[in-house]
Amino acid sequence: MTPPPLGMLAELTHRCPLQCPYCANPLEMDRASAELDTASWQRVMTEAAELGVLQVHFSGGEPTIRRDLLTLLAHARDLQLYSNLITSGVTLTADSVAALRDAGLDHVQLSFQDSQSAGGDHIGGLQGGHARKLTAARLIREAGFPLTANFVVHRQNLARLPDMIALGEAMGAGRIEIAHVQYYGWGLLNRDALLPMPDQIDRADAVVAEARQRLSGHLVIDYVTPDYYAARPKSCMGGWGRQFMNITPSGRVLPGHAAETLTDLTFPSVRDASLAQIWQTDPAFERYRGTDWMAEPCRSCNRREIDWGGCRCQAFALTGDAAATDPACALSPDHAVMAAAMAAPRSDDFTYRRIGGAPAAVTPP
Amino acid sequence: MTIEATIPNFATGVRLREDKVRGGWVVLAPERVFVPDEHAIAILQLVDGRRTVGGIVDALAAKFDAARDLIATDVIAMLQDLTVKGAIRL
Ligand code: SF4
Ligand code: SF4
Numbered sequence: 106m107t108p109p110p111l112g113m114l115a116e117l118t119h120r121c122p123l124q125c126p127y128c129a130n131p132l133e134m135d136r137a138s139a140e141l142d143t144a145s146w147q148r149v150m151t152e153a154a155e156l157g158v159l160q161v162h163f164s165g166g167e168p169t170i171r172r173d174l175l176t177l178l179a180h181a182r183d184l185q186l187y188s189n190l191i192t193s194g195v196t197l198t199a200d201s202v203a204a205l206r207d208a209g210l211d212h213v214q215l216s217f218q219d220s221q222s223a224g225g226d227h228i229g230g231l232q233g234g235h236a237r238k239l240t241a242a243r244l245i246r247e248a249g250f251p252l253t254a255n256f257v258v259h260r261q262n263l264a265r266l267p268d269m270i271a272l273g274e275a276m277g278a279g280r281i282e283i284a285h286v287q288y289y290g291w292g293l294l295n296r297d298a299l300l301p302m303p304d305q306i307d308r309a310d311a312v313v314a315e316a317r318q319r320l321s322g323h324l325v326i327d328y329v330t331p332d333y334y335a336a337r338p339k340s341c342m343g344g345w346g347r348q349f350m351n352i353t354p355s356g357r358v359l360p361g362h363a364a365e366t367l368t369d370l371t372f373p374s375v376r377d378a379s380l381a382q383i384w385q386t387d388p389a390f391e392r393y394r395g396t397d398w399m400a401e402p403c404r405s406c407n408r409r410e411i412d413w414g415g416c417r418c419q420a421f422a423l424t425g426d427a428a429a430t431d432p433a434c435a436l437s438p439d440h441a442v443m444a445a446a447m448a449a450p451r452s453d454d455f456t457y458r459r460i461g462g463a464p465a466a467v468t469p470p
Numbered sequence: 471m472t473i474e475a476t477i478p479n480f481a482t483g484v485r486l487r488e489d490k491v492r493g494g495w496v497v498l499a500p501e502r503v504f505v506p507d508e509h510a511i512a513i514l515q516l517v518d519g520r521r522t523v524g525g526i527v528d529a530l531a532a533k534f535d536a537a538r539d540l541i542a543t544d545v546i547a548m549l550q551d552l553t554v555k556g557a558i559r560l
Contacts, residue, residue: 214500279500327501
């Protein structure tokens with residue numbers, strides 16, 4: 106029997122007031138009319154708790170846009186699920202934050218696009234967005250929530266990494282998450298605008314090392330050197346179908362949030378089967394679970410149960426073969442594509458994430 | 471104030487709950503799950519924001535019919551370790 110998942114990402118909606126060009130949502134987003142209703146989400150959470158899920162991350166799009174968020178949070182609390190709200194913060198008010206508290210929310214992760222308004226509003230595509238996030242951070246802390254400040258970093262904002270860390274400290278975050286853009290979906294579409302330069306990555310590694318030492322025991326910094334610059338890949342989601350499941354707004358169940366980019370797999374829906382059935386028996390979950398699917402060099406590699414061969418979505422996006430070794434690995438025969446992307450000419454222009462905003466035919470670079 | 475007089479509590483956003491599916495108890499924290507061992511569970515079950523460290527030691531000494539100073543050493547070490555990990559506030 107496959108051990109049960111620890112966590113579930115509940116993408117309540119793809120609707121969002123922001124339009125970040127690296128958004129993890131798919132190029133083809135679910136419209137509001139396709140979203141699961143309240144009762145379905147409640148059933149899904151009940152099934153998740155019975156299956157062994159301990160933590161639920163309410164995400165989107167912007168999860169606070171769902172009118173039934175408080176009902177869903179209360180349901181999570183009744184099931185003893187640990188609830189985390191992943192929000193851009195721009196919709197929050199003192200009253201709505203108090204209501205989140207009363208509904209039993211455990212933790213808030215607030216995302217930032219930059220350390221200052223000019224960059225933040227430009228990347229997020231929402232005038233005044235950054236200022237609203239700063240207000241949200243204050244309201245969240247005043248309500249007594251533990252706070253994680255999330256900064257997505259790329260070539261156009263990495264110079265301000267020290268300011269981002271200082272901002273996280275100043276707002277009283279218990280954790281700061283510094284996440285490099287992941288290059289599939291919208292991120293891949295905008296890669297030439299966002300992929301950092303090698304010297305920026307070296308500097309970022311040093312900035313984080315210094316800050317970690319200075320803030321040790323007081324504030325945790327989550328940071329991973331990006332794939333395009335690493336010799337070995339990261340374990341993606343702790344391994345395919347091992348710890349985590351992701352539910353899309355319309356009810357598709359995925360092993361990771363970008364899995365729908367794997368166009369040769371069909372993912373199950375909560376409308377057709379229980380989460381337990383899906384987790385234990387669905388062929389898409391079985392496909393890359395464990396190590397049996399691996400070819401060389403992963404098959405005989407001593408890291409195969411550490412990184413599980415890296416990210417299937419990245420392998421597919423960059424090699425066209427989802428069962429290939431993640432090209433982030435220096436042992437991959439395709440590893441040169443990473444260096445080629447790092448050496449490619451850059452541009453500052455990007456395509457904003459909008460429903461229907463992706464070019465009709467997206468040719469992978 | 472001596473350590474025995476302090477009142478330990480879970481850090482904000484951290485809680486202990488039973489994990490009926492896997493069996494045992496877990497500490498849930500922002501983006502993390504700790505799986506405490508049996509000793510730690512016995513201690514954490516007594517952390518309620520009212521009992522002092524000394525009170526926890528008394529309760530465990532009575533429960534396990536063990537020497538109080540041995541228990542005290544264990545309890546204090548455990549709570550200090552979990553404080554460093556950010557799960558407990560002393
Ligand atoms: S990444 Fe940006 S656009 Fe995408 S859901 Fe988050 S805030 Fe909205
Ligand atoms: S060969 Fe495969 S298992 Fe080994 S380090 Fe590279 S990606 Fe990981």
